[in-house]
Structure formats: structure tokens, C-alpha cells
Amino acid sequence: MRISRLAASAILSLSAAMTQAMSDPTAVDDVSGSDIDIVLDGVVNCTDFDAGQNPTAFQFPQQQGFDRFSSRITARSTPFHMGHDRITKAGDAVTVTGKFDYGAILHKDLEGEKVRAYLTGTGKDSWEYQGEFTTNSDGKIFVPVDGQQEGQYVLRMVVMGDLTYADAYITAIEPGKKAVVFDIDETLTLSDLEQVLDYTGIEAATPRSAAGQLVQEYIDRGYHPVFVTARSYWYAKGSRRWLRETLHLPDFTLRTTLSNEIGLFETAEYKTDVLQEFQAAGMEFFRAYGNADTDAEAFHNAGIPLAQTYIIGENAGINGTQALTSEGYEQHISDVVLNTPHSGCN
The missing domain is CATH 2.60.40.10 (Immunoglobulins)
Structure with missing residues (x-):
């Protein structure tokens, strides 16, 4: 398995005794290089986007x-x-x-x-x-x-x-893969109205400033971005196109509802079910971003800590979540995301 330089920093702290105990002395390359080849339990592969x-x-x-x-x-x-x-x-x-x-x-x-x-x-x-x-x-x-x-x-x-x-x-x-979950409307876009304009073709939804950078910073740190939205299924193709062409993100895991009724009346339950489905596959959610009380509820139901749950907009800080009070993500990226450790995938 190949370990990135960020993940390799933990390996460099291993004692000399552990290094000598390795059965294959050729398994470690020059640690000053960009990669280390080593078999290490608990390390999973980064997503092959x-x-x-x-x-x-x-x-x-x-x-x-x-x-x-x-x-x-x-x-x-x-x-x-x-x-x-x-x-x-x-x-x-x-x-x-x-x-x-x-x-x-x-x-x-x-x-x-x-x-x-x-x-x-x-x-x-x-x-x-x-x-x-x-x-x-x-x-x-x-x-x-x-x-x-x-x-x-x-x-x-x-x-x-x-x-x-x-x-x-x-x-x-592989079990243990770490992810960050994002809502879309009014979380990555400026308002819920944006989805209507986007769907009708009047204009592309306007993103919050630095929304694309927010997601990309997590990708660069080895986290898998998961987008869970209450949009109905017919928004799926357009939503993927918007994330790709407007936020300039690679293709990803995107889940929409399969009916209008679910998105309108069962939002928290739907998002909870999706997150727990992914957790059952071995995904670990490190952090979450939303704007609504239903987002906060779903993230809580999935066991994402309040300290790692960020809510933006008029519900910022609801139910003990972390409040994002600005309209964009520049300051949050500087204060929090750039100080986030690598996920540890290789």
C-alpha cells in the first residue's frame, strides 16, 4: 500500500525497534521521498476519482x-x-x-x-x-x-x-474510509431559490463564495465528499453537472430523493437513512455541513459530533452545532479546514 507524505508523518515517529522488527526491510523506501511503501493495518486507500x-x-x-x-x-x-x-x-x-x-x-x-x-x-x-x-x-x-x-x-x-x-x-x-457530508441548497448555494432557477434553466445556481474550495480542500486531505440533498431525483443530473462545472469538483457520491414527498416531508429521516446506509458499508463521517434544522437532526442521528457539525445561514449554531455566520467559506477554510489533518488514507 502507498502512504501519502501527510500520512507518512505518523510512520516516521515509530521507534527504531519497530522498524527493525519489520520482516521485509525493503518495504520502506527513502523516507525523504514522496511516498513510503509499507503494509500498515488500518490505513485505507484514497478514492480514485x-x-x-x-x-x-x-x-x-x-x-x-x-x-x-x-x-x-x-x-x-x-x-x-x-x-x-x-x-x-x-x-x-x-x-x-x-x-x-x-x-x-x-x-x-x-x-x-x-x-x-x-x-x-x-x-x-x-x-x-x-x-x-x-x-x-x-x-x-x-x-x-x-x-x-x-x-x-x-x-x-x-x-x-x-x-x-x-x-x-x-x-x-475499505472499512474506515473517512468522509465529509455536504447538503447543497443554501449550504453550497446562496439560497433554496437557486435550485428552481437552475432546474428551469434560467441560470446556473449561484454558489456561496469559496464553496468549491471548501470541498476540494477536503478531497486534497483524503476525505471522500458525500452530497446528500433533499432535491428530487430529476435534479440529479443537473446537480452533478453544477457541482462539476460550477464548483469544478470531480465526480462524487450524490444522493437525491426518489420522490417529492420524501424531500418535502421526511427530509431528516431520509438523510439519516442515507448516512446510516453508508456507515453500514464502512464509511466514517468526520465532519458535516448543512443549513437546516433537518440537516442538524440527520447529522446527529448519524453520530456526527456537534463539534464537527457546521450549520450556515439563519439556523447557524442550532442545537449546539458550530455556527458559520458569514455568507461564504473563506474564513472558515483559513481557521478550520487548513488546520484539518489528513484522513490517513494512502
């Missing part, structure tokens, strides 16, 4: 057309397909949900149509065919994916009727 950012070229299958006449009418509207991102233990199989609908107003589900799924990611130089699936009455498919080595993977689900598609990101982790 390159696998999601730069996947191998994709060859679309031959278009087959729709099986149903009604689908041809439905597909004349803009597609709002989404893939439900998952985090899983390395080596464990996982099932990924794909949701397919069309139309910015009605969101008509694509029913009874064929979708093919393909997987690429860490250690793969091609897209591996995962099978053909038929959407149910809710426009969904459920794709089983075999266990993968630690890393990041892209599952592409292609509608055979028109070759539109949705991507879902699967992050396979």
Missing part, C-alpha cells in the same frame, strides 16, 4: 427503438434520467437503481422499455456489459453489480429506444 472523471471511451449499442408507441411520444420531451449512487464495502455486491422519465413538467415515467447497463472504473480498461433490464411501472430498473476492488466505478444505463442514458457512481471502500 480519476476513474469517474476520465472513464474509458464508451461505445453505444445499436439503437433498437421503443417497444411501446406511447414511449415514442413520451421520449419527445427532455429526459430526466438518474442513477442512484451507492457506497459499498470492497468485494461486496450491490444493487443500483436507475430511474427514467421525460418532461420537465409532467415527468412521465418510461414504462416497459429495455435498458442496457455497462460498468467501468478502477482497474478496468473497457465497459463491461451487465445485462438488459426492463423498466417497471415507476420507470425504474434495478441492476445487480458484483463486488469490486476498492475504487470508484461508473454504471451507465442506456435506454435502447433513443440511447439516452443515466450514470450512477459506485464507490467501493
Whole structure:
């Protein structure tokens, strides 16, 4: 395993006796270099974001057309397909949900149509065919994916009727991987209104100042960014695009709700369930950022300490959380984030 220089500082403090006790004296390179090769229990790999950012070229299958006449009418509207991102233990199989609908107003589900799924990611130089699936009455498919080595993977689900598609990101982790969780609306954006403007295409949502830098600083320190938002599923593709193009972040783990009702009336429960799902896969949440009382509640339910829970906006400091009183993150980055230790991944 390879240990970054930041993580290596702990290794350099080991006693001479421990060093001499190592069975393979060649396992340690020159400690003045950029890396140390050593087998160390408890150290996990940093997320391989390159696998999601730069996947191998994709060859679309031959278009087959729709099986149903009604689908041809439905597909004349803009597609709002989404893939439900998952985090899983390395080596464990996982099932990924794909949701397919069309139309910015009605969101008509694509029913009874064929979708093919393909997987690429860490250690793969091609897209591996995962099978053909038929959407149910809710426009969904459920794709089983075999266990993968630690890393990041892209599952592409292609509608055979028109070759539109949705991507879902699967992050396979070793237990102990550390993450920071972020809400989006009014946490990384200036207000909840921004999501409406973004969705309608009037303008791209305006971020809080230094919001992109905030997330990137954690990535640079080996933390996996997790975005959990109460936005409904049809915001998923646009939300990912906004994070990539406006905040200039690599692809990530993003979770939206699968219905409006959940986002409006069950926000804290939904976010709690998502965080606990990821914890069950071995993810450890180091710190959290939100703006609402439901964020604070969900973070508390997931066991994230109040000392590591930051709430911005009118609810800053609610229920004993850490208050962020400015509109942007510059001062917080200077005071807190730049003094945050590396996660210890390699």
C-alpha cells in the first residue's frame, strides 16, 4: 500500500525497534521521498476519482427503438434520467437503481422499455456489459453489480429506444474510509431559490463564495465528499453537472430523493437513512455541513459530533452545532479546514 507524505508523518515517529522488527526491510523506501511503501493495518486507500472523471471511451449499442408507441411520444420531451449512487464495502455486491422519465413538467415515467447497463472504473480498461433490464411501472430498473476492488466505478444505463442514458457512481471502500457530508441548497448555494432557477434553466445556481474550495480542500486531505440533498431525483443530473462545472469538483457520491414527498416531508429521516446506509458499508463521517434544522437532526442521528457539525445561514449554531455566520467559506477554510489533518488514507 502507498502512504501519502501527510500520512507518512505518523510512520516516521515509530521507534527504531519497530522498524527493525519489520520482516521485509525493503518495504520502506527513502523516507525523504514522496511516498513510503509499507503494509500498515488500518490505513485505507484514497478514492480514485480519476476513474469517474476520465472513464474509458464508451461505445453505444445499436439503437433498437421503443417497444411501446406511447414511449415514442413520451421520449419527445427532455429526459430526466438518474442513477442512484451507492457506497459499498470492497468485494461486496450491490444493487443500483436507475430511474427514467421525460418532461420537465409532467415527468412521465418510461414504462416497459429495455435498458442496457455497462460498468467501468478502477482497474478496468473497457465497459463491461451487465445485462438488459426492463423498466417497471415507476420507470425504474434495478441492476445487480458484483463486488469490486476498492475504487470508484461508473454504471451507465442506456435506454435502447433513443440511447439516452443515466450514470450512477459506485464507490467501493475499505472499512474506515473517512468522509465529509455536504447538503447543497443554501449550504453550497446562496439560497433554496437557486435550485428552481437552475432546474428551469434560467441560470446556473449561484454558489456561496469559496464553496468549491471548501470541498476540494477536503478531497486534497483524503476525505471522500458525500452530497446528500433533499432535491428530487430529476435534479440529479443537473446537480452533478453544477457541482462539476460550477464548483469544478470531480465526480462524487450524490444522493437525491426518489420522490417529492420524501424531500418535502421526511427530509431528516431520509438523510439519516442515507448516512446510516453508508456507515453500514464502512464509511466514517468526520465532519458535516448543512443549513437546516433537518440537516442538524440527520447529522446527529448519524453520530456526527456537534463539534464537527457546521450549520450556515439563519439556523447557524442550532442545537449546539458550530455556527458559520458569514455568507461564504473563506474564513472558515483559513481557521478550520487548513488546520484539518489528513484522513490517513494512502
